[in-house]
Amino acid sequence: MKAAVLNQASYQLEVAEMETPAPAKGEVLVKLKTASINHHELWSMREQSIVSQSPVIMGSDGAGEITEVGPGVASTWIGKAVMINPSLNWGSNPRVQGPDYQILGFPRNGTFAEYISIPVEYVYEKPSHLDFDEASAIPLAGLTAYRALFIRGELETGSNVLVTGVGGGAALFALQFAIAAGANAYVTSGSEEKIQMAVSLGAKAGVNYKEPGWDKKLLALVGGFDIIIDSAAGTGFAALTEIANPGARIVLFGRTAGKITQLNPSTIFWKQLSIHGSSMGNDEEFRAMIDFFGVYKLHPVVDSLFGLEDINKAFERMELGQQLGKMIITL
Incomplete structure (x- = not known):
């Protein structure tokens, strides 16, 4: 699969061929249609805060279709159009995230790729009134x-x-x-x-x-x-x-x-x-946020679309503060 991989020398993203992940127990494989970018990733690259011995696929927001399920996941998920909750391992206290909390994109590989394998509890059916561009615009910023x-x-x-x-x-x-x-x-x-x-x-x-x-x-x-x-x-x-x-x-x-x-x-x-x-939110809040979109039939404001090969141009636009809404990466 193609993915935008972080070059930890230049802290730019480079498109490379990566192995398509296989869903483990309790996971689903999502063929991503679109992703979107956030200041969260921009700050990580600007501050050069990511250090890893393995290739890093960043990206917190994504939407697509489930193509495969791992052991223990119902096959009825296959073919569903979904969006991904990037707020992982919140913990038991709804007021504050726990010590194992992480945001999708590091250390777990994220959505700047054609496929992602993710635990099934972090996928939610896409509201029917939203297209994939709009659905991928929502998760991190909408939850926040x-x-x-x-x-x-x-x-x-x-x-x-x-x-x-x-x-x-x-x-x-x-x-x-x-x-x-x-x-x-x-x-x-x-x-x-x-x-x-x-x-x-x-x-x-x-x-x-x-x-x-x-x-x-x-x-x-x-x-x-x-x-x-x-x-x-x-x-x-x-x-x-x-x-x-x-x-x-x-x-x-x-x-x-x-x-x-x-x-x-x-x-x-x-x-x-x-x-x-305040930062991000817990699982219940993510569900409530998605339901809010459905009840009020809200549509995100989309600024522009970029191909995966132009993802650095999207971040340059964000750094200059030129965007009017979310910038979408097509996959």
Whole structure:
């Protein structure tokens, strides 16, 4: 099979011929139709954090058809169109992942390949209203957004919600989920085009965080936020505490802007704010997220499609922040 294998000298992906895996006990073999890329893989390559004596096939998101089952798996799975949950071995505590937790793509080989063998408990039937491109766009970013918004953010109908840095996958999913659940959703972005796209999806309004006084502009629009979903951190995070309503929840799942600085402790304790870290999610949350897509017939925003041989170009586009939605790899 063809796969995009990580070159651990250059930390670029190179297409190579690899042996097609055979499903072990309790596993299924999925012929992948599409995969999608995430900042998770981009950060791993940028920081050169993957070291292995064996070839590494990265990739967390994928969708395809089951072609073979291992011992102990019902043959009725063969031929089913499925998507893959990349959140592996969460553990027994629903609040936090356990010591054996891993994200698909390392150390277990991932989805940047024509085939993947995966335990059957991590495959879910594809909602019928989604095509394979859309299905592969969802897993990692969709799960991250679902947990951040509903579990950590405790979303309620009518809440004022701010999603920062809209344009990336998880932020767009958080926006779509909030709108579907009846919240009043607002966004920030460094791109007017991305703000207008968010408004077309149902956001009430947005502001450009590159403009001076962006936080005051938001306050003038809304008056304050009950839930803030942030994936950037950095120097702008302190302003989020200032525009949060008393008792608000601020949920952080990324660090694209670097370390948080200049927080005012009195703002946090006097407003009784809750600042929650969040990352991925457990099996029950993945199932709930897929069901949410089915109930509301949501469709992911797809930015562009790349062939496997052009996967590095897709990551270059992501690193420049040019994408409007998820980038799909066709296999």
